[in-house]
Amino acid sequence: MEKIYTRPNALNKSVSGYCPGCMHSTITKITAQVIDELGIGERTVCVLPVGCGTLGALYWNLDMVISAHGRAPAVATGVKRVSPDSVVFTYQGDGDLASIGLSEIMHAANRGENYTVLFINNSIYGMTGGQMAPTTLVGQKTTTTPGGRNPDTDGFPMKMAELIAQLTSPVYVARFAVNTPAYINKAKEGIRKAFQNQLDGKGFSLVEILSNCPTTWGMSPIDTLSYINDNTLAEFPLGVFKDREEEQS
Amino acid sequence: MEQIFMKGCEAIAETAIRAGCRFFAGYPITPQNEMPEYMSRALPRVGGTFVQGESEVASVNMVYGAAAAGTLAMTSSSSPGISLKSEGISHLAGARLPSLIVNVMRAGPGMGTIQPAQNDYFQASKASGHGGFRTITFVPGTLQEAVDLTYLAFEYAVRDHNPVILAPDGFIGAIMEPVTLPDFKEIPETPDWAAIGYGKRGHINLIKSGGATEAEQQEINESAAKLYERWTREDVMVEAYHTEDAEYVFAAYGTSGRICKSAVDELRDRGIKAGLIRPITISPFPYNAFKNLDDTRVKYIIDVEMAIPAQMIEDVKMGVEGKIPIETVLSSGGNIIRTSDIIQKTEALVKEG
Structure with a gap:
């Protein structure tokens, strides 16, 4: 019989410690599938953030570097510049990338570093227990916005894909979701493209993936799917914000 | 070369x-x-x-x-x-x-x-x-x-x-x-x-x-x-300059160290037995260079730093273990230590006896 589904080689056999229903598992899986399908595992370096994504250190079957909080794009710059044959990607959450690491991501994107950024945006700080992130929705309750995010004092959700797409250097900037099977398939193709661009030496690609956090959102996993549909997608529209390939064709 | x-x-x-x-x-x-x-x-x-x-x-x-x-x-x-x-x-x-x-x-x-x-x-x-x-x-x-x-x-x-x-x-x-x-x-x-x-x-x-x-x-x-x-x-690195018979020993590194070296030469010309311990590694610190000083001969250690308050002095104290009095000549703010200040201070200590 033909084997049509198996655990990707880019992941080890550990049992995931992500919370039940957390989409990190899905995003990690489809990324690992892409790495397998492109046949690049043995030369890939995963640069991990600080946040829930750091747990990836327990699951990726890849060479890895764990960064200081927010600094993954700077660390990845160092790795890729001295080892250009390595395939380098960062895997960062929204606190890591959009708050403390805002400077590092903007400047790596602006330099057009030839690597891939996976930005997992679940609108909250998961690892530290559910504080407000730059991407928290207006009105969303967190442990540091008990009355809901108030734009008068807390500002509005930051749209990183749109911000980065304004820069000249990036070659591919897109936002996907993974709360339906169709969205998962699209996200996987976006991740594939972001890696392929690097393999082709084209430059900086960023894929933002809208995710959930059942634990700190205080919802059952199934309810987070409709929450994303009804609320997150209204604030963070899906789409390709920049694709140099299409601009040129 | x-x-x-x-x-x-x-x-x-x-x-x-x-x-x-x-x-x-x-x-x-x-x-x-x-x-x-x-x-x-x-x-x-x-x-x-x-x-x-x-x-x-x-x-x-x-x-x-x-x-x-x-x-x-x-x-x-x-x-x-x-x-x-x-x-x-x-x-x-x-x-x-x-x-x-x-x-x-x-x-x-x-x-x-x-x-x-x-x-x-x-x-x-x-x-x-x-x-x-x-x-x-x-x-x-x-x-x-x-x-x-x-x-x-x-x-x-x-x-x-x-x-x-x-x-x-x-x-x-x-x-x-x-x-x-x-x-x-x-x-x-x-x-x-x-x-x-x-x-x-x-x-x-x-x-x-x-x-x-x-x-x-x-x-x-x-x-x-x-x-x-x-x-x-x-891996401790330290330079001891004319410390073998010194009665007044400067503790200084970097630029302060090289200025102290000139001061040692000039003081010796004037008949004052000065010497210098110049740490080259400050971590690890050359505690033994200070510990091994003969406290029956060395009258003063003069800590010279371009830092106010002095900082290296804490390590010097640990090396000296209280056996020799420590004085300072300090500058900061970007002012380079003057050889004349070091000489003046030393001569004042000599006069005190």
Whole structure:
């Protein structure tokens, strides 16, 4: 019989410690599938953030570097510049990338570093227990916005894909979701493209993936799917914000 | 060997390249801009990489990445910039990544001034970031010494799997002196532990600056402590100048050290038996050089620093163990210590008897 589904080689056999229903598992899986399908595992370096994504250190079957909080794009710059044959990607959450690491991501994107950024945006700080992130929705309750995010004092959700797409250097900037099977398939193709661009030496690609956090959102996993549909997608529209390939064709 | 007339920052940069450094990231700050500028010209010529980081924080983390991928890497900055880099220095030490950090020290605290000072002694020797790590920290007194120590710094970084700090004061970074440069080292193969993709290795490499468990973190700390302990036995560097019969012994490093040397010569011309203990490593500190002083002969130790309040004096006290009185001659704010102030102070002490 033909084997049509198996655990990707880019992941080890550990049992995931992500919370039940957390989409990190899905995003990690489809990324690992892409790495397998492109046949690049043995030369890939995963640069991990600080946040829930750091747990990836327990699951990726890849060479890895764990960064200081927010600094993954700077660390990845160092790795890729001295080892250009390595395939380098960062895997960062929204606190890591959009708050403390805002400077590092903007400047790596602006330099057009030839690597891939996976930005997992679940609108909250998961690892530290559910504080407000730059991407928290207006009105969303967190442990540091008990009355809901108030734009008068807390500002509005930051749209990183749109911000980065304004820069000249990036070659591919897109936002996907993974709360339906169709969205998962699209996200996987976006991740594939972001890696392929690097393999082709084209430059900086960023894929933002809208995710959930059942634990700190205080919802059952199934309810987070409709929450994303009804609320997150209204604030963070899906789409390709920049694709140099299409601009040129 | 051919001597070249070079500026301090440029001599350090050129030596780093000769020592095998192939990655530099830095952010502009006075008084060390000649170092990144030199690297931006010179590194690409040898197939190396220069990146102007968007901040000190980014720069040191680029060094972390380059070092994690097995390339000898360095960054440089000056006092306020080193504070920003301290996060990254701690991570380099936590992950035990070979690297060099150069702090061309200016006056502080805060913005301070851009002029030479030695206000970063504690930071450079004891607490260059959170978490209680140590580095070997060199404090050159001449440009030739800066060259020799830069070369040695990379050897020690590789030997120990640890960052090394070179902390010349701004004066050493800015002056020009003739130097003899070392030969170019052959660039070694990428080490087995580097994160570049597992390839044919058969196992993955994970570069991290923390333990996965309490037990692992304690093991990491214990292993580092053993290394630091070994330095105190094997890697202390100190110059003792005319201390064999000295009654007045200066304790000074870097620019203060070279000024004290002139003071020793002049005082000896005037018949006063002066000497100098000049630490070349401030971590590990040469405690024994002070401990071994004959307290029946040495009347005073005079701690000379371009830092107010004095900082190295704390280590000098630990070495002296209360057996010899300690006086100070200090300046700060970017004022260079004057030989005349040192001589005046010593002569006053002589008069007191």
